[in-house]
Structure formats: C-alpha cells, structure tokens
Amino acid sequence: MSQAHQKIHIIAIGGAVMSSLAVALKNKGMTVSGSDDKIYDPAASLLNTNELLPSEMGWNADNIDNSLDAIIVGMHAKSDNPELLKAQELGIRIWSYPEFIRAQADDKQRIVITGSHGKTTITGCIIHVLNYWGKDFDYVIGAKIEGIKETIKLSNAPVIIIEGDEYFTSPLDPEPKFLKYDHHIALISGTSWDHINVYPTEESYLTQFEKLADRTPKAGTLIYCSEDKHANKIASKERDDVKPVPYKTPKYKVNDAQFVINGDTPVKLFGKHNMQNMEGARLILDRIGITDEQFYEAISSFEGAYKRNNLLAQNAKTSVYTDFAHAPSKLAATASALKELYPKRKLVACYELHTFSSLNKDFLGNYKGAFNAPEEAIVYFDNGLIEEKKYASISEEDIKKSFNRKDIKVFTDSSELETYLLDMNWQEKNLIFMSSGTFGGLDLASMAASIIQ
Template identity: 45%
Template sequence: MRLHFIAIGGSAMHNLALALHDKGYQITGSDDVIFEPSKSRLNTAGLLPDSEGWFPEKIRPELDAVILGMHAKGDNPELARARELNLPVYSYPEFIYEQAKEKTRVVIGGSHGKTTITSMILHVMNYWNRDVDFMVGAQLEGFDRMVKLTETNDFIVLEGDEYLSSALDPRPKFHLYRPNIALLSGIAWDHINVFKTFEAYTDQFQIFLDTIIPGGSITYNSEDEVLEKMISELDAPIRKFPYKTPEYRLADGITLLETPEGELPLQVFGRHNLSNMAGAKWICQQMGVDEIDFYEAMSSFRGASRRLELLARGGGNFVFKDFAHAPSKVSAATAAVREQFPDHKLVACLELHTYSSLNSAFITQYRDSLKGADEAIVFYVPESLAVKGLEPIEPDDIKEAFGRDTLQVFTRANQLEAHLNAVSLDSTVLLLMSSGNYGGLDLEKLLSRIG
C-alpha cells in the first residue's frame, strides 16, 4: 500500500508509520514541526520529510489512503487536496482497526493506569516469548517502537485512549477498536475541553462497553464505584471479570505481594500499581498465561516509563518523576510515595500544564490530592492560560482549590528552581509530577544534589 501521513511526527503517528514501513508499505509524510525522538527515528528509516510544512503536491491520485493525525487541523491544505481527489482518509485509530480487524483485539482503557497495565501485559508476553502485536501511546522500557503490526500474530494489545480521533472524527479513539477482550481501570473526569461535564465523560465509557464484541469480556476495577455501577447495569452477552487491589505488605522498603505461591517481592510500589497488576493478570490469563507464570514475569517488571520513575537516589534521599497531571493520578502517586517512605519527608511538586488542570471550573477536583505530602508545591505559567483561552487564575485561587493553606505556588521557573535547590535534603523524597517540563527547569542541576 502507498500511504501518506499528515502530521507524521506525532508520538503515535511516527510509530505507526515505522510499523507499516516494516511491513513493506510505501510511506510518505508531512508535519509542520517534528521533535525528538520522532525526528531521529524517521530519519533512520528514510521517512523524515525533506522540509517541515504542508505540501499539497505530495497528495497524489495513486495513493491508497491518507492517515490524518490529531495534530493536523481541519483546514490543513494536504487534507483539502486528499478530499478533492476523493482519497480514503483514516484517523489513526481507524487505520489501526483496519490492520487489526482479523485479530483478537485486547483494549486497555480507563482514566488512569492504562499505560501501566498495557506495559505490564507486554512485559509478561515478552518475558515468555509470546509474540503479539500492540499499540501504546507512550514509550515503554525494552521496546524500540510502540506499534507492532504483523500478518501472523493472533493477539493485538491496544491502549484505549478516550481522547478524540482526529480533526474530522470527534469520536474517542477507544470507540473504534471493537474489543474482544476489554479492561477498564476506573473513571475520573478528564479532558474537560471536550467533555464539559462528568456525565458527558462517563457516557464515553458506556459507549465503549457497548462496542465489545458479543461473547467477549470486560475486566474492570470493582473498587471504582462509578464503574462498578455501570458494569452491574450492563445487559450484554459478555463475560465480566472484576478485580481489586490484592493483599500486600511492606518490609524494609520492599513491596511483598501475596500470591498462591507465597510472598512475591516487587520492583514497583503503590496501591494503584498493585491494582493495575491485578487487572493485567486477568487479561494475561485470557491470553493464555497462567497465574504462576504471570507472577514470575512480574517479579522483574520495573514500571512504565515516566510512572514513578526513580531519577536519583543518594544519602537516604530520592527523586521520583511521574507523568501524573489529572487529580486521580496526582492523588495516587502522592499516596504511593507516602506509603513507601513513611519515615521520610515528602516534598510533592505538581505542574498544572493541561487545559483541564488550568481551568477554573475544574481545578477544585484537585482538592486534597496532595494531602500526603509534608510540603506541597504547585507550579504553573500564567501566560499559558491566555494561550489556551482560559480565564486568569491567581495563586490564592489554587490554594483554595487544593484545600491547603500551606501550599506554595510558583509562577516562574527560576523561582521554583531556586526553591527546590534550597530544600533541605535529610531523608527526603522529592516527587515531581508533570506532563510538561516546569517551564524549562534545569532538572540535571537539581539531580546533581542527590548524586
């Protein structure tokens, strides 16, 4: 096939382009800006566009299809040319489904934990040399690329994102995969720029459940009250597999999971990670891996990238970084570190970076999310609100929203950096939570204090 990617530089898009190139497809693409690591990977494969920008002349009648990335706008000149020529235009998830419709589709969804659960499943499959296709939105340890598509593998594991598919397709991505085996880890309001109310957001998960193939299954977190109610009312010819956080204990800083074979020491920690593991176990069992083999593989699992990632340790001090930005994720990460290091001072630093987190109508959802921290810090860039078309938020508004008078709020990167570099390091854990970069914080300088 001859395919052209509009916005080929995206995290998911470039991985799909590389996977299809490996299958022997002829790939071209365009983008107005391409960052690393996409740039180097595309260049190595000979797929990097000669120039950045949009070039309608690249859209030729002999193309079999055009794949439109979420980054591209509805008035993109290449898209206009494709429509003029009546070429098939697919969103990313639509084309993934076309590649996977003859496979057993395993879709991992939920407001939080889906990347970690997907990572756990792929780790287990890789450990036991079970070859599966997959698509994951984030880079995982041990994998060069995050999309794999073959003609032979029966299973494909898909991370089911609830965000929109493309400028032409307002459906959430996970509505398009039609799973045979599905998992939902929980529901916590997110993407307020698209789903204006909690009810509108939860409706998307109900629609997802309705897309499960008859005779398929839903594995779900029964500790999530909203999800538990939704599944209990589900009248569909599918199997239901509830899971909950398994029994465990901490000993000398190590999490010991209770299993039928005895206690299993883990390299990850936190109740949310153990809950994720329980869900991953059910999925792996449905894919043919028994419980004992699952636990053997999980003993070597070190976590998903940017999820409670240990950046530095030394002198009894630790620095972790987590991708957490939504309230439920912030609360889970903070609680996990607090439980793991009960005798340490916990300094939690959160950057408000996304549209939802900077929205005055949504920010109250963060209330008590940092309550486990001895010192709590929030950083945001006021200018970002104007760029996103949002109303101004003052530091006092953030303190009130978080329900913490002692909350320290910074709006300039140099002020935050100076404060963090002055934090007393005496049995201290610094937890950095952000989907951004703290306005250009010199992280290496900060880490050098730990050694």
Template identity: 50%
Template sequence: MKIHFIAIGGALMHNLALALKQKGYQITGSDDEIYDPSRSRLQKAGLLPSKMGWDIARIQPDLDAVIVGMHARSNNPELLKAQELGLTIYSYPEYIYLQSQQKKRVVVGGSHGKTTTTSMIMHILKYHQIDFDYAVGAQLDGFELMVRLSDAPLIVIEGDEYLSSPIDTLPKFLHYYPHIAVLTGIAWDHINVFPTFRKYKKQFKKFVKTILQHGTLIYYKEDKQLQKIAGYAPAQVIAYDTPAHHVENHQTYLDVDYNYQLAKEGVVGIPLQIFGKHNLQNFQAARMVCRELGLNDGQILEAIQAFSGAAKRLEILSKKEKQVIFKDFAHAPSKVKATINAVKQQYKNCSLVAVLELHTFSSLNVDFLDEYLGSMGAADVAYVYYNPHTIRMKKLKDIEPAQVEEAFFHPNLIVFTDEQALKHQLEKDIAAQESNLLLMSSGNWGGIDILKLVND
C-alpha cells in the first residue's frame, strides 16, 4: 500500500504514519511546519519530508490513498490535486475505522477525561497481556506510539468531538460505530465550530445513536446532559459514579469492597498513583469497560495500582518537601476547575498557586471568557497568561486584562500578557517553596522552557 499524508506533522497524523510504516506500508508525507517530537520521530523513521511546504508532484496516480489532517486547508494544493486525480481520500478517523471494521471497538468520548480514561483501559489490558490495538491522544508510558494497528481483535479509541478534516466536517467520533462507548461528561468547548452549547450537545446525541445494536453505553450518572442523551442509545446503558475512596497523608485509596479478590486482612484501601474525583470517575468508567471485556474486579484493581497517569495530565515535574509542581493539559473551564480541585483535595493543608495559559480558539474568544467564572476558585492564588500576538494570529477580538479579571472573578488573580513577567513571577514562587504550583496549558507559555525553569 502506498499512502501519502497531507499535514503529516500532527500528533495523531504522524503516529498513524509511523504505525502504518510498521505494518509495511509505503508512506510519504508533507507539511508546512513540523515541530518536535513529531519532527525527530519522523526523521528517525525516514518519513520526514525532504523540504517543508506543499508540492503537487508528491501526488501521483499510483497512490492507494491520501490521508489529510486538520492542519491542512480545503484549498491545499496537494489536496486539490488528489481530488482532481480521483484518489481515495480519508480523514484520520475514517482511516482508523477502515482498519478496525472487523474488530470490537471501544470508543471513549466526552468533553473531559477521555484521554485519561482511554489510557487506563489500555494500561489494564496491557497489564493482563490482552492483545489490542489503540488510537489515543497522548503519549503513554509503556506504549511506543499513540496508534497501533495490527491483527488484534479489539481496538480502544479516544473519540474526539472535533471536526475530522478540512473536507470532512463530521466530528471524529461519529466515524467509529462503537460496540462499547463511554461518555465522561459534556461541557461546552470548540466555540469556533459549535457557536452554541445546543449545537455542541447535539454531536453527543448523534454519537450515542452510532452505538451498534446490542452494544453498551457507559456514562457518568451525575451529568445532567448525559442523563438526557443516554436515552437515545440503541444499546444497554450503564451509569457510573465516583467510587468510594479516602485520602490519607496526600495518598488516595480506593475503599476495599467485597469484590476485591486480592484484599488481605487489615488492608484499608487500594493505593493509587492518581488522585482527584475526576480521575476516580475516569477509573470507574475504565473499570466498567474492562468488566464488559471480561475482566474481573480483582484483575482491574490489581492493574490500576501501577497506573501513573497520561502525559501532561497532573504530571509531577518536581516534588520537594515543601512544594510539588504539576503540569496539566487543562484549558477548557470544566477541565481547569476539576484539575485545581483535584490538587486541593489531595493536598488539603497546602497553599496552591494555579497558573493557566489561554491559548485555544475558545479560551481566547472574548465571548467565551465568562465560561471561566469560578473555574479557579479553589486556588489560593491564580495567574492567567495570554499572548496578544496569538489573539491577532487567530484573528480574534483583542482582550484586555480587565476583561479576564472580570470573567474569572478570583480575589487573588494576576493577569499576565508578557511571558518574561510571568517567568520572573514563577521563578520567585519556585524559589520561595511556600505553595504547590499547578501549570495548566495546551500551548507553549510564549516560549518559556518550563522544564528548565523548574529544574534550575
């Protein structure tokens, strides 16, 4: 098979390209910019384009397929050439489905927690040496790639609600037709694509209707939107809640129940490396999935103790006697609130400085800012950083610091628009070691080297 990737540098796209090369396919690709880690990984595999930019000479009639990523535009010259030649063109999710039609498909969706939930399922299956394929949105310990495609009878897919490609405007998760589906919760996001909450919710209603008959929908029972949407599923429905647990000396334990076959006399709980109610809910969803796949609670609870979390999800960058520094991918209001609350619950007697970069289209949209009201309320001190240049690049209305202050409405909030000022403040906080530090962003902090900052 000869396959060409348009916009090969994306996180998911380059992982799919690497996975297909491992299968023996002949892969080529193009992009106008590729950054690490994609660049280094493609280069090592011999798949890095010899020059950046688009070149219609790469699109030849003998290609079996072209896969186009979201970074490309609908008027991309290579894409137009492929259409002119009548080549078979796929989006990333379309191709994942093509490769998994004969497999049992587990698809994890929701506005938050889907990467962690998917990661937990993958970890438990791997722990018990169950053969499976996967497509997940983060690099995980113990997994070489974010995509695996083999002859395995099962695939676990993180189901994103964002658009599939510049010419495929279906949300990604509508392509997968799951046998087992998970929905972790619904909170408005992607305002550039779904300008109203009503339109955003509608995508999840469509998703549950794609579950195969005799399949299973697993959803978080306290989410009012999901309570309504679950009724549209042509499948059995299982609701889950926060499992019983307790926190002792900054350690979270699952309370032992009679189902835990490995429990020993005197054991007070199952120690976890993860923490926070949202992570416990993610575990409960993963637990329900693994039960549906035939694992028992003893196997599940044994495996989850070794799960340390997905990359950039409450990742510990530094741990000292008086200060722990966390890095997290949180950017949407619900994710920010859940992540801050998790750290405060785990470290109840410790002060917390929470730092958020506004970077996504939604978060930098002045009409969306009010959604952040109360999201940083549990933090003792809150910093919000945004780059005015990024706003201009996204062609959005300018945002004044006063508008951010009004939207977040936090008594100890400082707004930064200069990365050097933010860096100086973080250096002071790290040196003082008076508070834990939580750094939340899906961006790059205006070029600040966070690891260097923490470790200097």
C-alpha cells in the first residue's frame, strides 16, 4: 500500500491505539479524518493537538464517500455502524488496525509480544533499550512509556516491535489481533484466562495462543515463559524448523526498597513478575543485536509503562501506588510485588471489578487466592455497570467466597470508599489502587496527597 497521498478515515478514532495510529499516519503525510461517539482524554487532547479531533461526536454516513482510499475500523465500532455499512456499500477498502499495521510492515522483521499479562511492560522494555542505543525501529504499544511521544511509530525502519492483543481484530473479524501480524519472532508471557465475553471457556482462550505458535514460520523463533504451565506446553511442542526459547524469572535481590538484577544492576521496576518480564525482553533484544552488557546498562533507567505500578505520592512512612491490574494473575502479581518491595509495611490494596470478565459472577471464582498478599484487601464495584451489562447481581458474600477471603471489605459507593481510606491511620502502611477503570471517578492523586500528609 502506497504511504503517500492516501486519504484515510478512521471509524472509532477515540481509542488509545486508534488515536495514536491517526497521528502516526498524519505524520507520514496521509490525509486523516475520523469519527467516534465518545472520546476521552488523553486521546481527545492528542487528537486536538494534531488537528484530528472530530468536530462533532457520533457516526455519520455522510463522512464516507468515494474520495476515501481506505477505512480503518476499531473494535469500539459495531458491525451495524452506519459509516461502516456505507463503506461496504461503496466498496471502499476496509482495514482492521492490525491488518493495516501489517500492510505497513511488509519489508520489516516483525516481532510480536503476546500474553495475558506483562506484554506492555516487555514491549516497553524493548522500546526503551533500543531508544537508549539509538537504534532505528518501529513499534506499536498499548500504553505510554517515558521517552516516546506516541504509542505507534511507522517509518522505513527495518524492524517493528508490536504488542499483540488476543482480543478480536474488528467488528467484522473475530480472530485475535496477534494472528494478523505474520510474526518472525513471537513471545508468549503468560496464558491466564481472560476476556470471558469473547472466550467463554479457558480452552477457547488457550486455543488462540496455540494458533499463534503454529503460525511461527520456518526459521522463526518462539520465546515463552516456562513458568507458565500452558505457555510451556504450547510453545515447547515440536514444530518444523521453529526454535523454542524458554525463559524464567532471573535471580534478583531487594536492597533498601529497590530490586537488583544481574548481580549489581539496580532497576526501577519491582516485583518478581517484572523481573520475569525484563528477562523476556532481554531474550528478544539478544536476537536483534543487543548484547547483555548493553541491555543491563539501558534497562536500569526504564521507568515502566503508564499506569503500571505508578507511584502517586510517598513520605518516609507511606507510599501510594496505582496499577492497571484487571485480571486475577495481574492482581496477585502486583500485590505480591509491593509486599516484596516493602516487607515491613502493611499493605492496603483496593481492587476495582471493572472488566466484562471481572463483573461476571461466573468468572469470579478465578480470583480464588489472588488477593492473599495484602494485610487489608478491598474490592470496589459499580452496581450500575453490572446492570448496564445485564449481568447477574453480585453480593458481598459472593466476593468473599470467590476470593476465598472472609475479611475482605466490599464497597459499591466510591465516596464511602474515599472516606474510609482517608480516615485510616497510614503509619507504616502502603496503599495501591488496581483497576482498568476509575473507581467511580475518584481523584486518586488528590487522595494520595492527603494520605501522605
């Protein structure tokens, strides 16, 4: 596909990835327009700064005409979207975002990072190290990281690093995004069942990773975490001329609330799972010319991805963090990491049930044992969201039984949760908020500032 003088319209331009793609295409010289029914920050500000924010919210078939060279459709759109239907009627080329990325990467070495957890951090590690050493590469990542302006870069670079999502490709294509990239090298970090709304059984979820492994080409490489039993089984299966490369958590130590790897390399990330993530990144980088010496020099300054283990505020006795954790494996890893970082402090952990899976009563049993690390465990959820999704109601007893923790505290009113936390004595205690949502709109930064005072 020619990269010059293209006129592209993006349906559902307001998503984190889609808005970044819009900017990347404009920077390549393409004429870009877009639409969405709702756009929030930071996407709204990004689009506005780049003069790509739609003048009106909503879908309008009049946005689509034969002057367009192509349509790119995001997952937020539905199959009956009026703009999508008009594009089909006119016979305009319709791309999903992963298919479009693949079309821009014909002549590149394609490296895809996948897994139910850790893929953003692993991809971020790789991007940081390559930037540190001034390498020429393209990338697609699902979150902001320090040192890069956008989450997508498309150029004439010889290699592209892609965070590969297992969610559906588009409203028209139920195949996982990560199967669209035709990888040369793939990494599977973990396979904890997620996205129950599209993968109703664990087997249907794991099958997608099996497909990914099977599509590794001859002379390709499949890197996988051997400490994940399903990833180990899938990736270690013999495949013709495919090199399986296992990795596991490297040796590390914790000195004065800082994790240290490779004997004497201090790092800003913390937790066993992040040490494991860095090891996966190291193996990827080894295959594209980064030596171990170069890796350890660069990785010590990596601050992590946006919304992953972010420190909001701290004093000598208390630290307050946020994390994007939104699945059982992520919840367990993040809470355990903070306990490992500050073993002498009590941990208060607040988790919001927010995703389709976590709000589904049938899925809740997967949280058994996932919230054992904190001394005080708190679960918040919005009953209105459950009603909106038309799910069965969830009771406090359901939560306690599912998490297998009778002392868990349950809140459905965000203001009550805020009052409870602000009234607590925070001496020698840490607090972490974990969610892909907003805890009912709470100003977490303001709360953190009040707590440490």
